[in-house]
Amino acid sequence: MEELSEDVREEERGQRKFLKYTFFKVAREWRHLRADVKQKGREEFLEVVDRHSRSVGMRFYSLVGVRGDADFMIWTITDRLEEIQSFVSDLLATWLGKYLEIPYSYLAMSKGSKYLGGHRHEGQEGATAERSFGSSRYLFVYPFVKKREWYRLPFRERQRIMAQHFAIGHKYPRIKINTGYSFGLDDQEFVLAFEGDSPAEFLDLVEELRSSEASMYTQLETPIFTCIAVQPAELLKQLG
Numbered sequence: 731m732e733e734l735s736e737d738v739r740e741e742e743r744g745q746r747k748f749l750k751y752t753f754f755k756v757a758r759e760w761r762h763l764r765a766d767v768k769q770k771g772r773e774e775f776l777e778v779v780d781r782h783s784r785s786v787g788m789r790f791y792s793l794v795g796v797r798g799d800a801d802f803m804i805w806t807i808t809d810r811l812e813e814i815q816s817f818v819s820d821l822l823a824t825w826l827g828k829y830l831e832i833p834y835s836y837l838a839m840s841k842g843s844k845y846l847g848g849h850r851h852e853g854q855e856g857a858t859a860e861r862s863f864g865s866s867r868y869l870f871v872y873p874f875v876k877k878r879e880w881y882r883l884p885f886r887e888r889q890r891i892m893a894q895h896f897a898i899g900h901k902y903p904r905i906k907i908n909t910g911y912s913f914g915l916d917d918q919e920f921v922l923a924f925e926g927d928s929p930a931e932f933l934d935l936v937e938e939l940r941s942s943e944a945s946m947y948t949q950l951e952t953p954i955f956t957c958i959a960v961q962p963a964e965l966l967k968q969l970g
Contacts, residue, residue, distance in 0.1 A: 749910040753800040753834040760829040761970040771826035782817040791957030838910025838921040845892035866925035873918035875950035895944040
């Protein structure tokens with residue numbers, strides 16, 4: 731039994747997009763600059779965002795006060811990897827960019843789950859990534875790696891285990907799952923990004939998933955980032 735038909739593979743190749751989660755940390759020296767210098771840096775930053783938003787799907791998230799090792803994250807979606815590279819390069823060339831570090835960076839691509847079969851549940855399993863983002867207040871992001879034992883299981887056994895995993899997710903329909911695939915592209919195998927309006931609901935989902943059979947095959951699922959959606963101009967004010 732083939733895991734995916736050739737027709738499905740070809741269809742998905744045409745739909746796949748690059749997903750990039752870039753986390754930034756602002757150097758403390760930025761906060762000691764004169765107000766007019768910081769304002770110039772903010773204006774340059776917003777100009778770059780406006781210019782590249784015509785070709786790159788992007789959404790901004792603040793981590794100020796949430797984590798100590800990252801201040802904000804930009805989630806980008808595009809057809810060409812070079813567009814992401816150009817965007818980040820131009821951001822780093824601004825005055826603000828001189829004070830930015832990138833402590834975490836995750837690259838993936840969109841791809842349909844082989845375990846779904848003919849089943850689809852809107853907002854779950856993240857089968858396709860689009861240019862438009864959801865309107866949820868929070869995004870929970872983490873890299874994910876499975877144990878090698880998982881891939882040695884027969885496909886039908888993996889499909890059975892994942893059916894239970896999906897069933898738990900369906901109990902939390904207000905949490906949207908975006909699954910990015912990183913095999914050969916980055917250090918992790920997947921990047922998982924969950925959209926929702928309630929951190930408590932996501933906490934309950936993850937706690938319940940710990941008891942699933944699939945969790946026995948998890949090797950890595952940290953660090954985990956709780957990100958708060960924000961407009962770019964408001965984000966720059968939060969940076970000081």
